[in-house]
Amino acid sequence: MTDTVMATRIATLRDEIRAHAYRYHVLDDPLVSDAEYDQLMRALRALEEQHPELQSPDSPTQRVGAPPANHFAKVRHKEPMLSLGNAFDENDLREWRDRIARLLGTNAAIAYVVEPKIDGLAVALAYEGGRLTQGATRGDGETGEDVTANLRTVNSIPLALEARDPVPNPQSPIPTSIEVRGEVYMRIADFERLNERLANAGEKIA
Known part of the structure; x- marks a missing residue:
């Protein structure tokens, strides 16, 4: 098998693993079982060991080992890198809203996007x-x-x-x-x- 064909095969396998990892860890909607995912990882790791010149720092195999x-x-x-301020009551929230309006220089209604604050x-x-x-x-x-x-x-x-x-x-x-x-x-x-x-x-x- 030529280096070009092997490089393509490894790149395709990496893309497949990344797609499955994204669905599992981000979307929480896996398409394959853990065993099937592990099998893909073993296959990729074996190919990279056989062809160290084709290893890449962003390969899925590089997440483990080090x-x-x-x-x-x-x-x-x-x-x-600042932290978020706190609003403890409705008055605090109104003051924050007014401050945003002043910064934007507008009296028009402002649309907000609200999401939970993850404490990590x-x-x-x-x-x-x-x-x-x-x-x-x-x-x-x-x-x-x-x-x-x-x-x-x-x-x-x-x-x-x-x-x-x-x-x-x-x-x-x-x-x-x-x-x-x-x-x-x-x-x-x-x-x-x-x-x-x-x-x-x-x-x-x-």
Whole structure:
């Protein structure tokens, strides 16, 4: 089998695994069983071991194997990483609304998008050329800790950005450089499964 054919086969397998991981970890709507997914991963890992020259840092196999770091380098945020303010009653909410209107310079009705606030670990993900290059915690808002190795093990964090439109849109290509900020958290069902597994091994977390 030529290198070109093998590279295509490996790339196709990676795309298939990423698609299944996205459906499982993000959409919560898997199309294959865990056993079938593991079989695809074993096949990819075997091909990459046979052809180390075709290995890639954003391959699904790179999420495991390297242990998460326990000692972290400091990272200076390009822009301050601030936290959300609190509104404890309706008066606080009205004051916030009025402040937004003043900032926008309008008296017109403003449409808002509301979503639950997830209380997790605030992180900043840096992508260069579409690939995850660094992940950092908020820290004190100015300086955080480099937790890239740890974040690479989180299946719902893409190691590489890709367009999901059926037809690529030249007007909105993947940015050369972008930072995404959000919260890393564990769903209760996943936490309970982890606790059960650790308990069976004689450990437990709370």
